[in-house]
Amino acid sequence: MKVQEIQDCIAGxxxxxxxxxxxxxxxxxxxxxSDVMGNAPANSVxxxxxxxxxxxxxxxxxxxxxxxxxxxxxxxxxMQESAEQEGIALYTTKFxxxxxxxxxxxxxxxx
Amino acid sequence: xxxxxxxxYDSPTAVLELIYKLKVKDVMTKDIHTSKPEATMGQIRTILxxxxxxxxxxxxxxxxxxxxxxxxxxxxxxxxxSNAPVGQYMxxxxxVLEEDMPIFFAISYFGRYxxxxxxxxxxxxxxxGIVTSRDITTKLLVEANHEIERLEKESEAPQDVYxxxxxxxxxxxxxxxxxxxxxxxEIKKILKGxxxxxxxxxxxxxxxxxxxxxxxxxxxxxxxxFLMDDSRVLVQADDTGPGIENVxxxxxxxxxxxxxxxxxxxxxxxxxxxxxxxxxxxxSLTSEPSRGTHAKxxxxxxxxxxxxxx
Numbered sequence: 001m002k003v004q005e006i007q008d009c010i011a012g013x014x015x016x017x018x019x020x021x022x023x024x025x026x027x028x029x030x031x032x033x034s035d036v037m038g039n040a041p042a043n044s045v046x047x048x049x050x051x052x053x054x055x056x057x058x059x060x061x062x063x064x065x066x067x068x069x070x071x072x073x074x075x076x077x078x079m080q081e082s083a084e085q086e087g088i089a090l091y092t093t094k095f096x097x098x099x100x101x102x103x104x105x106x107x108x109x110x111x
Numbered sequence: 112x113x114x115x116x117x118x119x120y121d122s123p124t125a126v127l128e129l130i131y132k133l134k135v136k137d138v139m140t141k142d143i144h145t146s147k148p149e150a151t152m153g154q155i156r157t158i159l160x161x162x163x164x165x166x167x168x169x170x171x172x173x174x175x176x177x178x179x180x181x182x183x184x185x186x187x188x189x190x191x192x193s194n195a196p197v198g199q200y201m202x203x204x205x206x207v208l209e210e211d212m213p214i215f216f217a218i219s220y221f222g223r224y225x226x227x228x229x230x231x232x233x234x235x236x237x238x239x240g241i242v243t244s245r246d247i248t249t250k251l252l253v254e255a256n257h258e259i260e261r262l263e264k265e266s267e268a269p270q271d272v273y274x275x276x277x278x279x280x281x282x283x284x285x286x287x288x289x290x291x292x293x294x295x296x297e298i299k300k301i302l303k304g305x306x307x308x309x310x311x312x313x314x315x316x317x318x319x320x321x322x323x324x325x326x327x328x329x330x331x332x333x334x335x336x337f338l339m340d341d342s343r344v345l346v347q348a349d350d351t352g353p354g355i356e357n358v359x360x361x362x363x364x365x366x367x368x369x370x371x372x373x374x375x376x377x378x379x380x381x382x383x384x385x386x387x388x389x390x391x392x393x394x395s396l397t398s399e400p401s402r403g404t405h406a407k408x409x410x411x412x413x414x415x416x417x418x419x420x421x
Contacts, residue, residue: 031377032377032380032382033324033376033377033378034321034324034378034380034382034386035380035382037317037321037386038317038386038389038390042313048377050377052288052376053288053292054288054291054292054376054377054378055377057291057292057295057296058292058320060296060299061292061295061296061299061313061317061319061320062313062316062317063309078289
């Protein structure tokens, strides 16, 4: 799927556009940034509740083009700015991580 | 936090390093005139005039009692007190600096108080010098000059973008989550510029990020040293404390000493150092409690032939 398809898939709100045409091949669900750093596959979308600037830094370093922030968590200003600057798409959703994960899994054709 | 008249947030590191590195004793005047408390104000006037200075400390047994300035002399003369002892007119409200303080303190003191000079004492409370803002300016100019000379030489040295060595130093502050990730992001940019293959670049990014976060979360502050040549990348994190109690445990996945607050931010799960160790080709960790910790990771770069087939 493409980054731009994420928003509809999770009934999300876009906070940063990123690269709408970037290809998403996988997803990783975690709130532990070291775990994301060590284990998340490249070109995947990060599903998390960790709403701060460092999440963007990790996504950027690992090569994740998009972040989904779950449970209706709000996006701090500096996180949004950082996402825009690094060209990483950032969405918020009311869904929890489990729901967001299976919605994305369906869209990726994994289930 | 004391305020000083330069922006400490994004000033060039070279300047900041200077004002932290230079100590008051490096800039102060050591050969100073002093007076005994029983000297008269008239005698003081002569000393000040003959030596073109504007004030001097009053001492007894190497201990500083006060400071007498040209203003005090003028006041004494106004009141007809030329023969009065210094002890009567000197200023006893003293603000002193210690010789081992960074000049950062001295600069902030000049901003905070209207005094034009501060006596400097050593650990035994003995007077060892005087520092004026002029002393600081002069020394800073000299040092800044050296530094610029060094930087100019460095930038003249040819730095091929595709081959040769790249070296960077990054300062990392304790609990500075605001700038956390800066060093690793910069390092990633350098790797991109070199078109290192993405697998290797990712391992280096992991190492850099985890070591950087360790400095933010656990150390009293430290530095990341990045050094890359054609065959390998070194990422080294050094701090000055507090040190790791149990190095072996620190390398065990899941072991953590992080606080609840740190963990709520998604860090401190005890995966950092094991992550680094896993992705490094060579890894070493040395630490002494209450001293510093030194973590060193080396990642080998694929040979050029391999790069082409990638």
